[in-house]
Amino acid sequence: MNIINIEHIAKVYQVGSEEVRALSDVSLNIDKNEYVAIMGPSGSGKSTLMNMLGCLDTPTSGIYDFKGVSVSEMTDNELARIRNKEIGFVFQTFNLLARSDAIHNVELPLIYAGVSKLERRERAKQTLVDVGLEDRMHHKPNELSGGQRQRVAIARALVSNPAIILADEPTGNLDSKTGEEIMALFHQIHEKGNTIILVTHEEYIAEHALRIIRLKDGLVEKDEVVEKRFIPKEKIIA
Amino acid sequence: MSSIFLELREGLAIAWRAIRANKIRAALTMLGIIIGVTAVVLMSTAIKGIDNSIQNGVSALGSDVLYIDKWAWFSNDDWWTMRNRRNLDMEDFNRFKESAKLPLAVAPVTNAVQTIKYGDRKVETVFLTGSSSDYVKTTNFDFDLGRFYSEVESNGSRNVAVLGSEISSKLFPRGDALDKTIKIGPANFKVVGVLTEQGSTLLGAFNPDNQVFIPIGTIFKNFKSRHFGTVTINVRATSPELLEDTKAEAEGVMRKIRGLSHNEPNDFTINQQEGLTGFLDSITIVIKIAGLFITGLSLFVGAIGIMNIMFVSVKERTREIGLRKAIGATRRTILAQFLLESSVICLIGGLIGLIFAILLSLMLNQFFPTSIQYDVVILAIIISLLTGIVSGLAPAYTAAKMDPVDALRYE
Numbered sequence: 001m002n003i004i005n006i007e008h009i010a011k012v013y014q015v016g017s018e019e020v021r022a023l024s025d026v027s028l029n030i031d032k033n034e035y036v037a038i039m040g041p042s043g044s045g046k047s048t049l050m051n052m053l054g055c056l057d058t059p060t061s062g063i064y065d066f067k068g069v070s071v072s073e074m075t076d077n078e079l080a081r082i083r084n085k086e087i088g089f090v091f092q093t094f095n096l097l098a099r100s101d102a103i104h105n106v107e108l109p110l111i112y113a114g115v116s117k118l119e120r121r122e123r124a125k126q127t128l129v130d131v132g133l134e135d136r137m138h139h140k141p142n143e144l145s146g147g148q149r150q151r152v153a154i155a156r157a158l159v160s161n162p163a164i165i166l167a168d169e170p171t172g173n174l175d176s177k178t179g180e181e182i183m184a185l186f187h188q189i190h191e192k193g194n195t196i197i198l199v200t201h202e203e204y205i206a207e208h209a210l211r212i213i214r215l216k217d218g219l220v221e222k223d224e225v226v227e228k229r230f231i232p233k234e235k236i237i238a
Numbered sequence: 239m240s241s242i243f244l245e246l247r248e249g250l251a252i253a254w255r256a257i258r259a260n261k262i263r264a265a266l267t268m269l270g271i272i273i274g275v276t277a278v279v280l281m282s283t284a285i286k287g288i289d290n291s292i293q294n295g296v297s298a299l300g301s302d303v304l305y306i307d308k309w310a311w312f313s314n315d316d317w318w319t320m321r322n323r324r325n326l327d328m329e330d331f332n333r334f335k336e337s338a339k340l341p342l343a344v345a346p347v348t349n350a351v352q353t354i355k356y357g358d359r360k361v362e363t364v365f366l367t368g369s370s371s372d373y374v375k376t377t378n379f380d381f382d383l384g385r386f387y388s389e390v391e392s393n394g395s396r397n398v399a400v401l402g403s404e405i406s407s408k409l410f411p412r413g414d415a416l417d418k419t420i421k422i423g424p425a426n427f428k429v430v431g432v433l434t435e436q437g438s439t440l441l442g443a444f445n446p447d448n449q450v451f452i453p454i455g456t457i458f459k460n461f462k463s464r465h466f467g468t469v470t471i472n473v474r475a476t477s478p479e480l481l482e483d484t485k486a487e488a489e490g491v492m493r494k495i496r497g498l499s500h501n502e503p504n505d506f507t508i509n510q511q512e513g514l515t516g517f518l519d520s521i522t523i524v525i526k527i528a529g530l531f532i533t534g535l536s537l538f539v540g541a542i543g544i545m546n547i548m549f550v551s552v553k554e555r556t557r558e559i560g561l562r563k564a565i566g567a568t569r570r571t572i573l574a575q576f577l578l579e580s581s582v583i584c585l586i587g588g589l590i591g592l593i594f595a596i597l598l599s600l601m602l603n604q605f606f607p608t609s610i611q612y613d614v615v616i617l618a619i620i621i622s623l624l625t626g627i628v629s630g631l632a633p634a635y636t637a638a639k640m641d642p643v644d645a646l647r648y649e
Contacts, residue, residue: 056564056642077568084566095561095646099259111248112566156565 002065003163003195004030004053009062010218011048022048023059024218030164030197035190037198037206037226040215047168049215050199054089054166055082067163084112088157092169094149096141102128102152103137109160127155131185147178154185164195171205183208184232208232245571246578253579256551257586267547268587270540271622275591276598277533279618283599285526286611292518301511302478303376304485306334306471306492310507312517323505325468328454330495334471337491340484343375346454347470350461354450355421356409364405365449366422368457369472376472379446382406383416384431387453391430395455400431404447425460427452481510537621540587541629548580548633559637560645573638580630581623588622 011023023045030036040046051057052064055071058079064071066082074082083089088109096105106124115123128137131151141149150170157165167186171179187208190196198209206212207230214222257264305311308323331346338344350366367373374386383406387398399420406415415429436446458464475484485508492506552559559572567575592615 051643054564056646077570080563080566080568083564089564091561091646095557095564097558097561099255108562109565112562112568112571114244116244 002029002031003067004028005063005065005068006052007063009052009059009064011045011052011057012060021218023052026062026215026218026220028213028220028223030195032163033190033193033195035186035196035198035208035210037200037209037212038215039200039203039206039212040221041201043217044215045218046199046201046215048218050166050168050197053164053197054087055079080112084109085160086163088160088162088165090150090153090157090165090167090170092172094141094146094153094173096149096152096156098141101138101140102133102144102155105141105152106155106159108156113160123159124155127159128152130158131155145178146174147181150174150178150182151185154182154189158189158194164197165189166197166199168199169201170198171200171202179205180232187232204230245574249571249574249578250582252575253582256555256579257583260551263547264583267544267583268590270543271537271584271587271625272540272591272594274533274537274540274625275588275618275622276594277536278530278621279592279595279614280598280602281529281533282614282617283595283611284602285522285529286614288522288525292515292522296511296515296518300376300378300474302475302481303511304473304475304481304488305509306473306488307507307509308468308505311509312513313507320507324496326471326506327469328464330492331469331471333495334488334491337494338473338484338487340475340480340487342474342476343372343472344474345369345373345376345472347373347472348454348457348462348467350457352423352461354405354409356418359409361405361408364422366457366461367449367451368454369451370454373451373472376474377446379436380434382432382434383413384429386451387430392453392455395453395459397425397427397456397460398430398452399427400433400451401429402445402447402449402451403433403435404445405450406432422450422452423461485510537625541625544580544583544626544629545632548576548630549636551579552576552633552637555637556640556645556648559640560642560648563640563642564646569638572640573634576634576637577627577630580634581626584622584626584629585619588618588625591622592618 006029007027009023009026010021013020013022026045026049038046038049048057052059055066055074056079058064058072058074062072066086071079071082097108103121103124106127107120110120110123125137128134131154133148133151133155136144136148136152139148141152144152150173154165154170157167165186170186171182174182183205186196186198196209198206200206207226207228209226210229211223211225213220214224306326308326309320313320328346331344335344347367347369349368351363352366353360353362354364355361369392371387371389371392379386382403384400386400387396390396391398399422401409401415407413409415409420410418413432415432418429419426420429421427433446454469473484473488475481488508489504492508493504496505498505562572562575595618
């Protein structure tokens with residue numbers, strides 16, 4: 001069964017007296033263990049689509065089923081629960097809590113899930129080890145490099161074993177070498193059976209995925225399989 | 239249930255971290271609450287102190303004693319009317335004593351002010367109370383040393399004195415006043431008794447602790463003319479239940495003595511403790527309302543300060559709120575987080591304020607009657623928690639209803 005099933009969704013914003021159609025008519029399915037890149041120029045609606053996929057926002061019309069459950073009619077609390085359990089976010093600007101160390105940042109989703117302190121610690125530690133940060137657990141974000149920060153953020157996204165990882169321009173704030181490291185990490189995460197949705201405007205980053213969905217003016221312009229996939233050489237985890 | 243407890247503990251940890259991250263700002267915010275709580279606690283303590291002290295002072299007067307006087311203690315009557323009343327004199331007293339059958343005891347009272355000396359120790363402007371040996375029966379005095387002066391001493395206008403506890407401790411720090419000869423004004427007096435401490439600092443010069451008691455004849459002989467000033471007649475009823483009957487009888491007897499015809503008003507007043515209580519109550523209620531209003535105001539200002547800071551804090555942490563929502567925090571969780579933060583700030587401030595208040599009241603106790611009680615401590619804690627919740631509500635609600643998409647995009 002598809003994890004994500006979207007049929008003819010639209011999102012219309014009311015800006016003053018004007019209606020802005022951020023998404024006109026988008027249909028797509030995403031299966032388990034897919035690695036999808038969503039591409040498009042600014043204004044194409046990719047941010048709106050990402051917010052929709054991440055259950056941060058609900059469509060104005062159309063059907064969005066997440067694991068067979070309709071998201072369109074969910075209440076705020078139900079959406080929060082889905083985000084907590086099923087979606088792992090990775091942001092361009094990392095969005096770590098500046099005053100908290102790496103392990104506490106990774107623990108955060110588990111706090112809201114009501115996991116006990118002991119189990120939380122254990123899982124956060126393990127996930128940090130998985131992303132290669134076993135020796136940085138008690139460092140605060142300002143004591144970490146950009147790449148390390150993004151790895152903490154990825155650990156935070158992974159820690160609750162979500163159905164999808166949703167990464168919004170994850171390499172946008174990193175130099176190309178560090179960006180390549182992060183893409184290598186995503187590659188491994190995907191190899192382990194995770195489902196990844198990557199939002200980017202860089203062709204070369206998108207080519208790390210198996211499939212590219214190209215948006216334009218709120219419509220799907222192209223939904224294609226990547227022919228010459230870019231496989232990162234770097235290994236983060238031994 | 240356990241998840242709420244877990245959430246609360248996490249919320250407290252988050253709040254504590256946020257406060258620690260902004261120590262100076264939190265401290266400045268707390269200042270408002272510290273001042274507010276200190277003021278409220280001190281004020282309620284002071285009010286309690288005043289109440290207690292009035293209680294002591296008034297009960298020292300006795301609830302079953304009448305004071306027949308030219309002057310009314312509390313009256314709407316014209317001062318001039320009372321001024322023009324004929325003085326009560328010893329003649330009036332003697333006739334009253336003969337005619338009144340109900341009282342347990344009656345005693346004439348007149349006062350003078352003198353300097354008292356013993357050796358090189360001296361107390362100035364001491365209130366002398368001159369009366370008869372029956373005076374002690376109109377009071378609830380207990381004796382530390384010796385006794386009250388006797389009927390023989392009283393009738394003979396002897397130079398004997400009974401000292402209030404404070405006068406005694408000033409003149410005789412070692413407590414050996416009995417049988418010593420002191421100088422009141424120019425004359426020598428023998429100390430025959432010392433009273434135990436009677437009570438109230440509020441009564442000032444009227445506090446028995448600051449007085450010296452001597453026979454009334456002795457006052458007339460040494461310090462003032464028999465024809466100068468007025469005499470008060472203290473009348474003690476045999477029981478509080480008989481007070482009204484005693485008062486009615488006293489009024490009739492006095493009208494006869496004063497030769498008033500039935501259409502003339504009384505040219506004397508029968509005072510009693512009840513009037514004093516009412517009068518003091520009317521004063522303290524004004525103090526209480528004014529005090530609580532002013533302290534309440536300072537608390538209110540403190541609360542506004544907290545609300546202000548919490549709004550800033552919410553604004554500053556918009557992205558953090560967005561992130562927390564994105565990874566699964568519900569509205570309720572965010573609301574609780576900020577409410578807890580303001581409550582913790584207020585609670586810490588309140589506890590500091592409480593400590594200040596206790597220290598200050600211990601210091602003030604030297605000059606002014608105060609008493610800190612458990613209920614005040616509990617009151618302070620409840621007030622500070624309530625302030626925290628009330629002032630945190632609007633900012634926390636703002637945070638809770640933020641849209642995660644907008645919040646994450648906030649720069």
